[in-house]
Amino acid sequence: MASSREEQSTGADPSVVGPYLAKVLDEPAWAGSSVELITGGKSNLTYRVSSPAGAVVLRRPPLGNVLPTAHDMVREHTVIAALAGTPVPVPPALHLCTDTDVLGAPFYVMGFVEGPIARDGFPPGYADRPEDRKAVADGLIDTLVALHAVEPAEVGLADFGRPEGYLTRQVSRWMRQWAATREAVESTGAASRLDRLAELLADTAPAAPTGPIVHGDYRLDNTVLDPAGPGRIAAVLDWEMSTRGDPLADLGLLLVYWVQAGDDSDRTGVLPIAAVSSLPGFPTRREVAEQYAAKSGRDLSRLPWYVSFGAFKLAVVVAGIVARHRAGAMLGDGFDNMESRLGPLVDLAYRAHSGQDE
Secondary structure (H helix, E strand, C coil), rough: CHHHHHHCCCCCHHHHHHHHHHHHHHCCHHHHCCEEEEECCCCCEEEEEEEEEEEEEEECCCCCCCCCCCCHHHHHHHHHHHHHHCCCCCEEEEEEECCCHCCCCCCCEECCCCCCCCCEEEEECCCCHHHHHHHHHHHHHHHHHHHHHHCHHHHHHCCCCCCCCCCHHHHHHHHHHHHHHHHHHHCCCCCHHHHHHHHHHHHCCCCCCCCEEEEECCCCHHHEEECCCCCCCEEEECCCCCCCCCHHEEEEEEHHHHCCCCCCCCCCCCCCCCCCCCCCCCCCHHHHHHHHHHHHCCCCCCCHHHHHHHHHHHHHHHHHHHHHHCCCCCCCCCCCCCCHHHHHHHHHHHHHHHCCCC
């Protein structure tokens, strides 16, 4: 196993990153930067780069076996740069590098936003009371509503993505992603059920109007919370799958991740996040949907399809993680039993499609 220091610099060598930032940020103090891996490869690799000049975050694709169209650094940088100054909080976009000779892949640099990220729960003393947790949920839902209310043309994103036919392309895209990783999990028994699920989703996709900016992976642990106290989102992170499309795709995936009190281990045990939303004070999935509908004015009659599609996407992501782990291209721990999550995720997708996941 690689040492901690080797792991930290894998994919972002400090001897390269420091001098490069000193040049492009026009600040010599960046030359002596240290690099720390923050999150290790379930999606993009995220590093904190520190120097006497301050701290920034560097994002780059994972190492090896990257699926087509995934892990798009230009997309992430474009969106956070465009959303600056809107009601949607994002980190400052500082620099985009598309020269693969620098780190072997495109990457971008953004400002470091202080605040807790609820990956494994809240830090001690933060959101201890039920009313505080409700405020966190309210802020998360309000921010999603605000994102879907942004007029793309007003922030320079009129030509971003292709909103027409969004759902058809999304289903086709994720079917291709699944085909690219199917062999790695074929022995799990979930492969044939995922094949049928993909066909079911394609056959029943809603003919819904599209056009707003969608995040693509919106959930609590992809946000930085206000360090001053619960109720405000300080920054939304991880925009690699953003585009213009159907906003209910964001809500559907959020509800896949939303564990509530009373959920059994078939749901809580397969999600790659902590069950923070099951704590007292957090609303149920039904209440989240009702609050979003009331604030956005959108019709949620076809929401079960979107939840099912969200579970399908997550299953395909898990299959990709398994494939990269078996190829030795993952950094960090916790990947050995990822394939065991596939069956329960497929079960969740079928339950959701039939309207039984509440």
